[in-house]
Amino acid sequence: MTAMQSLRPEDIIAPDLDWWRGAVIYQIYPRSFQDSNADGIGDLAGIIARLEHVAGLGVDAIWISPFFRSPMLDFGYDVSDYCDVDPMFGTLADFDALIARAHELGIKVLIDLVISHSSNQHVWFQESQLSRSNAKSDWYVWADAKPDGSPPNNWLSIFGGPAWEWSGDRMQYYLHNFLKEQPDLNLHNADVQDALLDVARFWLERGVDGFRLDTINFYFHDKLLRDNPALPPEARNATIAPEVNPYNWQDHLYDKNQPENLAFLQRLRALMNAYPGTTAVGEVGDAQRGMEIQAQYTAGGDKVHMCYSFEFLSGTTPDAAKVAEVLTAYEATIGDGWACWAFSNHDVVRHATRWGLDDGAVRLFAALLLSLRGSVCIYQGEELGLTEADVAYADLQDPYGIRFWPKFKGRDGCRTPMPWTTDNHNGGFSQARPWLPVAVEHLPRAVGAQTGQADSMLDFYRRMIGYRQALAALIKGDLSDISAIDGVLRFQRSHEGQVLFCAFNMTDTAQRVAMPAGEWRQDRGAPFALAEQEGGVLTLLPYHAVFAAAENTQNAT
Template sequence: MNFKTQPVRTVDNRAQPDWWRGAVIYQVYPRSYQDSNGDGIGDLKGIAQRLPHIASLGVDAIWISPFFKSPMKDFGYDVSDYCDVDLMFGTLADFDDLLDKAHKLGMRVMVDLVLSHTSDQHPWFQESCQDHKNAKSDWYVWAEPKPDGTPPNNWLSIFGGSAWHWDGRREQYYLHNFLTSQPDLNFHNEEVQNALLDVAKFWLKRGVDGFRLDTINFYFHDQKLRDNPPLPVKRRNATIAPRVNPYNHQDHQYDKNQPENLAFLRSLRSVMEPYGAAAVGEVGDAQYGLEILGQYTAGDDLMHMCYAFEFLANAKPTASDVETVMDRVDEVAADGWSCWAFSNHDTVRHPSRWNLSDEGLKMMTVLMMCWRGSACIYQGEELGLPEAEVAFEELQDPYGIEFWPKFKGRDGCRTPMPWETQSEFSGFGENKPWLPVSPKHMEMAVDRQEEDPDAILHHYRRAIRFRHENPALRSGTQSPMKADGGLLIFTREHEGETYFCAFNLGDDVATVAAQTGSWQSIGADLGSVQDDLTNPVTLNPWQFLIAMKPKG
């Protein structure tokens, strides 16, 4: 590990310790944002070049997916050096420049830490796999085979097959929850924990404002290596893996979600605290995601926020679905904080996943900006991009190649960002990119939407500004949600001001009952119906109403 010289911080988050609460965070997938050197792959200089666009949205922070040194078997989520930039993305100096530019534009920067596993090319693993007695022999999860030579238990990989891979040098199996080239670190070893805390310190001293923590609930495993029990068929509806993957057939009680994780998260929080930094954890679990979210964000000594997969699911959420999720959050995470997302680099883009019209997309955006929690938006989401079609011969994602054609992988949401309608590669770069630019996306490029006042891009800007201009929507309390057919109703309150929110998520006309009090309809430029709440209000499908009752 090469700990480079640290520059002086240019932003002091301690002046606003709760900056993350209710923040809007913009995710950048660096391979696909902007290519600055013509090699077909996006890079840090390219991101820096496009920061004014991100700032124009009004977001509070950007989350940059991994740009660390890596053999790129899983596109950067297989790290071989936590403290250096992969040459395809640039240099540490490029990152410092990006960080400085973002801070000057009023945005914070969060980097994506992949702590649960490394690349098999990481020097730690290269040493660990040599024999049973070296200094890092216990830094990864090694286990003896069963007497018949088969893996030590029934744990499965999210990417398919057994979660165990045989290594002839040690004549043992090692654990990998993802690709075989991504061995899992042994968090039961205190030296491993300390080394990873040092990684966090490296980036904090460099000036980052926080972390997105990949697969935060995968850090620890059951030391007894007990078999996971089968998951009843009726509980397999919610999944974090493709339905064709037998990973969904297990109740993952022992390969993740272990109680020892809480102590490590407290240690990580204590490292972050002096910098005023914040973390958002990805909870990768379909059965217990909200409960884990509640555990990991409870109080003020664990993680600041986490997100689960409820709104990254395939089914379009109904009013009843949202009510159920939020009721469950109130039950198991009342003392915690959620960070919601509809799309990211691992899921089909939600306009396609939920078959949304422009009106539906606009309404769902406003809904996210109105409910309690922080929000993540994924690059291109602000353009309303649908999932791109990528032919099998152009696929890059090993996940999609493994389960094609039932599951096409993640490449469709990772294609290059379209900046210019008329350019050959839509302004992404001068040469052919690593994934094809979608023709549909080119028609929705930034330059074209900038000229159209009714474009999705401007709607996102208005919705984010609306959230910031109304403190109750950012950090106020939230009433229990009520679903009545397709109608979803809730209120937000802050310092005596109350906001009434009604959204019609259904296919039929809905009626909002008359309300008592001096309500003022607001949000007209977002499409909120302007009406007198002292009388019943009719909402067509994908219409919504937001009103405010002033103090007193």
């Protein structure tokens, strides 16, 4: 009898279809990851060439920002063809090769699906704007002017100014929540929904493991086009450019966050259920009620799998009390839903700069992020401890920054190319002049400079991700006993008898921390030096964490 013949069904380990629950996802901004053809712009072949670095981190998946055909006015978030690769990034064959290589390395692939709006160069919009009676006339959000010729209501664009643009062809306004070249699709139209689900099906058939859903709460607008009410000044807590953008002066009750979205998300989930093991993470862009929307969109197991909102993407450095407040509110709100946490991404100032962190604090925050209940997104370069680059006005590419310079410098500073080596001024990213300059201060932090260095930031991230991956309590466990005392955040994670006490000294002075009642042992596998201990009291060094396992529990998966 052969070994294969001797296998019993119970010997075969079924794939974990819930792999996303607690997963670590690495975000790749393709323009800035690796250039393979010396045009100064990153591409899909470049991603393939650097996937071993990603695999070496121990992450579960990558999320690739848009690479679809686009005029690139918003760098791929203005899609002109949802089912093709823009030539600057390569071809569909390149994408297929990327999927194959990632899967060989055990990495899932999520792609950025931008379906709240398209480019005005998309054939759908080109037809829609021709007349009020053509087959796609209702595929975008069109509205008549007020009698005085002004826009239909007071809705504002995130990129500044009214959210309405006049079309002389139709003698109507169309809605754009972002650039005027990004008209909003009308998902109240069932044909539009069907077309967008066909897009999702196209990529699922190509082998993607899921989607990051851009601006998921913007899919529907209020059919009555009611004015948004004013937001009191004390309630203006937006993440991006609050100091210059009047968008933050409104309570966005009617231009997004509509109840009709739930039924569409159920349709999308039903489609994805036909491809077992796929997942979707939604971006909830709302400063006032993001956590509630996050819970609503992920509840019940019939909508999206997980969402992230902006609690930890703000400019205010979260101290222990603030983190405890957010986590307590999350636990009270999320129900059976699921969160995806992030400290940095392609839209915000890198958190090392945004929160004024030195390397010790960056390590501490990395440990915190990777200890939270939920899934985690890490933005490219975060594992190197990259700071925000200072991009000169002459080098700016981001239309948002160009519009509001100098009070708001845009998003280019977090999008500069990834530094791979220290031996040239382009950091190994490209042989040509990059689309954005490589930050000189990033070169000493290049992957090559940190690889093999036991005390490097890169080594710390690898060890902390590995520590998380070894403990079921950190991946899928419950979160309880949240507190903040003397600048130390404390909580417990537990799963199937495995209990872990976690404490994070978020101050620049040593703090004494009392262990919970019972028998605990410090976990020597954690990537921090063991804390000095006297009985049940620990002395926790500045910006250090401790992880302690309850005695008589299983400590590893």
